[in-house]
Amino acid sequence: MTMAGRMPEPYGRDGGGANLADILERVLDKGIVIAGDIRINLLDIELLTIKLRLVVASVDRAKEMGIDWWEHDPELSTRARSNQLTRENRELRERLAALEALEGGRGQLREREKRQEEDR
Amino acid sequence: MTAQGGLRYVYAVCRPFAAALQAQLTGVAGAPPGLLRHRGLVAVVSTVPEGDFAAEPLRGHLEDLDWLAATARAHQGVIDALTTVTTPLPLRLATVFRDDSGVRTMMEAREADFLRALDRLDGRVEWGVKLYVDPPEQASAPAGRPASGRDYLRQRRMRTHAQEEQWRAAEEFARILHQRLSERAEDSRLHPPQNAMLSGVSGQNLLNAAYLVPRADSEEFVELVDRTKDEAPHMRVELTGPWAAYSFTEPAVEPMPAPATEPAQPAEAGEQR
Numbered sequence: 001m002t003m004a005g006r007m008p009e010p011y012g013r014d015g016g017g018a019n020l021a022d023i024l025e026r027v028l029d030k031g032i033v034i035a036g037d038i039r040i041n042l043l044d045i046e047l048l049t050i051k052l053r054l055v056v057a058s059v060d061r062a063k064e065m066g067i068d069w070w071e072h073d074p075e076l077s078t079r080a081r082s083n084q085l086t087r088e089n090r091e092l093r094e095r096l097a098a099l100e101a102l103e104g105g106r107g108q109l110r111e112r113e114k115r116q117e118e119d120r
Numbered sequence: 121m122t123a124q125g126g127l128r129y130v131y132a133v134c135r136p137f138a139a140a141l142q143a144q145l146t147g148v149a150g151a152p153p154g155l156l157r158h159r160g161l162v163a164v165v166s167t168v169p170e171g172d173f174a175a176e177p178l179r180g181h182l183e184d185l186d187w188l189a190a191t192a193r194a195h196q197g198v199i200d201a202l203t204t205v206t207t208p209l210p211l212r213l214a215t216v217f218r219d220d221s222g223v224r225t226m227m228e229a230r231e232a233d234f235l236r237a238l239d240r241l242d243g244r245v246e247w248g249v250k251l252y253v254d255p256p257e258q259a260s261a262p263a264g265r266p267a268s269g270r271d272y273l274r275q276r277r278m279r280t281h282a283q284e285e286q287w288r289a290a291e292e293f294a295r296i297l298h299q300r301l302s303e304r305a306e307d308s309r310l311h312p313p314q315n316a317m318l319s320g321v322s323g324q325n326l327l328n329a330a331y332l333v334p335r336a337d338s339e340e341f342v343e344l345v346d347r348t349k350d351e352a353p354h355m356r357v358e359l360t361g362p363w364a365a366y367s368f369t370e371p372a373v374e375p376m377p378a379p380a381t382e383p384a385q386p387a388e389a390g391e392q393r
Contacts, residue, residue: 022248022314025314028212031210032133032211038214040178040214
């Protein structure tokens with residue numbers, strides 16, 4: 001075919017390998033999405049971690065360039081939400097423990113006052 | 121045709137094409153891909169074993185990076201072969217149907233979408249351009265052993281300064297490069313930079329972009345990229361392609377309405393997609 005003849009030779013794929021990340025980011029993240037008979041939500045899978053690994057080293061720099069899709073990723077924000085819950089939970093437990101300690105301390109204080117009164 | 125213990129894996133949808141696929145081409149499970157014609161469209165399909173591609177085993181396999189990598193490469197191999205003979209509309213990995221009639225039903229349901237996308241992408245390919253910055257340690261030459269504590273601090277300050285300069289220069293170059301390439305492309309997409317752990321490439325990936333370019337203009341585009349390669353020290357421009365237009369299967373989403381401060385421009389017919 002004439003059009004094939006006008007195309008430059010393929011780049012970056014000599015010796016049997018485009019970089020795996022190049023291929024994965026295209027076949028997993030791009031391309032038409034169609035719900036087949038076999039329903040697999042790619043986001044449900046640990047692929048998510050691959051996505052995360054694709055995401056990078058330098059989130060700040062990506063953001064500067066306007067690349068922030070992961071912030072809208074429901075899986076990722078769910079994860080963010082659950083992290084927040086875990087943190088809140090821990091903080092609440094700490095505060096409770098502190099209150100209990102304080103209450104316990106007051107109890108001891110009262111005991112001591114009672115004893116001092118008895119001594120008098 | 122019945123599936124006979126096999127499922128139908130769909131790679132792409134195309135307009136009918138005359139050229140034959142490479143005889144030795146194999147698909148994701150080793151079977152050669154075939155064409156399933158329905159009305160004005162062709163689906164490129166192959167038979168895959170139910171034992172691997174039914175929901176349960178498939179979910180398990182997808183957790184396995186080796187399996188995933190092999191499947192992704194096979195999928196891409198078929199798309200690649202199609203790209204040499206036509207303009208395929210690539211489907212996402214692991215689009216699987218029970219049988220041919222399931223594929224036909226899907227083609228009929230999405231016919232209008234497919235035709236619209238195929239018209240938009242006809243005769244175009246995708247080129248990937250990535251910009252890497254060398255790790256700073258490597259870039260700033262070691263200035264020998266420090267003679268004293270003060271000397272050490274001075275060297276360290278200079279190194280930090282050099283690194284910051286290098287980043288600034290790299291970011292500026294990335295912006296200019298993207299702008300320049302976008303001017304020569306019909307459309308572009310910015311992807312998240314790649315992690316070196318998965319790509320196995322050294323250096324920090326700063327720009328990871330895809331450009332939609334007519335086949336006829338591809339040679340010129342490639343030359344343009346080649347010319348930029350020597351422009352910036354400590355940076356590496358990497359070109360991949362031609363890919364099927366994976367990144368452009370969805371029409372560009374306008375990020376937001378034009379800011380009110382911009383004077384309204386009369387719409388130009390040539391710019392409408």
